[in-house]
Amino acid sequence: MRAISYRRTGGPDVLELTDRPVPEPGPGEVRVRVAFSGVNPTDWKSRTNNEPGPDGQIPNQDGSGTVDAVGQGVDPVLIGERVWIWEAAWQRAWGTAAEYTVVPARQTVLLGAEPSFQLGAALGIPFLTAHRCLTVAESLPDRIGPGTLNGRTVLVQGGAGAVGNAAIQLARWADATVITTVSSPEKAQLAAAAGADHVVDYRQQDVVTEVRKVAPQGVDAIVEVSAAVNAGTDAQVIGMHGAVAMYADDGGAEVTIPVRMQMGPNARWQFVLVYTEPAWAKEIGVEDVNAAVLDGAIRVGREAGLPLHVFPLEQTAQAHQAVQDGAVGKVLVDVTA
Template sequence: MRAVTYRENGGPEVLRVSDVPVPDPGPGEVRVRLAVAGVNPTDWKSRRGTPPSGGLQVPGQDGAGTVEAVGQGVDPAVLGQRVWVWEAAWQRPHGTAAEHTVVPVRQAVLLGAEASFELGAALGIPFLTAHRCLTLGEAVPDRLGPGALTGRTVLVQGGAGAVGNAAVQLARWADATVIATVSSPRKAQLAAAAGASHVVDYRQQDVVAEVRKVAPKGVDAIVEVSAARNAAVDAQVIGMHGAVAMYADDGGAEVTIPVRAQMGPNARWNFVLVYTEPARAKVMGVEDVNAAVLDRAIGVGEDAGLPLHVFGLAATADAHRAVEAGAVGKVLIDVTA
């Protein structure tokens, strides 16, 4: 099969399209013939910093395709089913930038007949991260669904990014009032398309003042893309028993939090890495995200505030470059091209 591989850490130039054996599923695993793969920041960060497993690594955590083989103990009824795949390459060699991948059966989630493979490949890391960020505080429930966030206000810092977009879509599905911050009119359009109730251009507006207009008593949850830059703002707009969820790292930056000001509301400041989150939280995230898919409540593309940038398998290095350069929207790999 064709697969993108690398044997040593480095820039995108270490990626090669190789002819490698089709992997066989072991006990409890399935093999998926991939149609589309997703590219996330952790893909290029791992390529630059994490030694390949067994000397050869196929990158890519997320993807979508069809189950074509099952291992021992797996119900053969899943054969031929359309699925979305998450965390394929986490501590495993078989990522999704390939024609086939092998994952534990729980990491191949039924996609249904109506959702596109492009949506399936965009779910994994961004939507599971967003789910975790939206369910960490005492003022919010640990499950999402229609009505789960009724009466709550969520602030999404960076509402036009992949995780920001996912947070806006999931929070709106759960009936929250969503405030999104952005850095340009174009990104404001995308955040609004995703479903943000209010959009604030932080380069043109006072974020604290604008948020307080919507939520005079503060917000219940903050999904934070740049904690080092936004901590002072977050501290001023967090509400009683609210929580800040920090899911991205500004190149090793440190966060300063005004302790006394956060004691009053009993605020929480949480760190989020989806790969190592508690197993129960991950199960709930997968279930809730899939429920949103089945409800047709989330999507990809311009209409959903998430423009798609699609590359062929042979251009995976360019896809990595696009993500590393901060492409606005979702970068995908058409494995069949």
């Protein structure tokens, strides 16, 4: 089978197209014939910083495809099912940048007949991250679903990114009022297409003023892509018992928070990384994201505010570079092309 792998850390050039035997699933595992592989920032960061094992590393955490074999202890009824995959390469040598991958059965989720494989490969890390960001506040529900955020206001900093788009779509599905910030008119159109109720161009408008117009008492949750830059703004618009959920790193930047100002509302400043979040929270996230998919609430493509950038498997290096360069939308690898 064709697979992308790397045997040393470095830039995209360390990724090589290789020929490997088709893997066999072990106990508790399934083998998936991969259709699309999703690329996230953690994929290129892992390639850059984490030494691969002696047999090399197949990159990429997210993906979609069809189960074609199961290991001991797994119900064979799964064979032939369309699924989406999450965390394939976390502390494992088998990611999704290959024609076949093997993962623990619990890390595949039934996609159903209608959603596309492109949508399935776009879910994983971005949507699980967004789910965690929307549920960490003590004043917010642990579960996301229709009506669960009714009467709540969510601020998504950077609504044109993959996690920002996911947060907008999930929050709107849960009936929240969604405010988002962007840096250009083009990104404003994408955020609006995703479902944001109010879009603020932070290069043209004062974010605090605009947010307070919508939420005079402050917002209930902030999904934060750049805490080091936005902490001052977040501190001024967070509401009572609200939470600022920080899911991205500006290259080792540090965050300065005005302590007294945050004591009044009992605000929470929460760091979010899907891979190490509590197991129960991750399980809930997977269930809720899949419920949103089956409810038809999740979309991909420019009309959903998430342009797709698709590369064939042999161009996985270019796909990684596109994510590293900040491509707006979702980068996918078409494994079948």
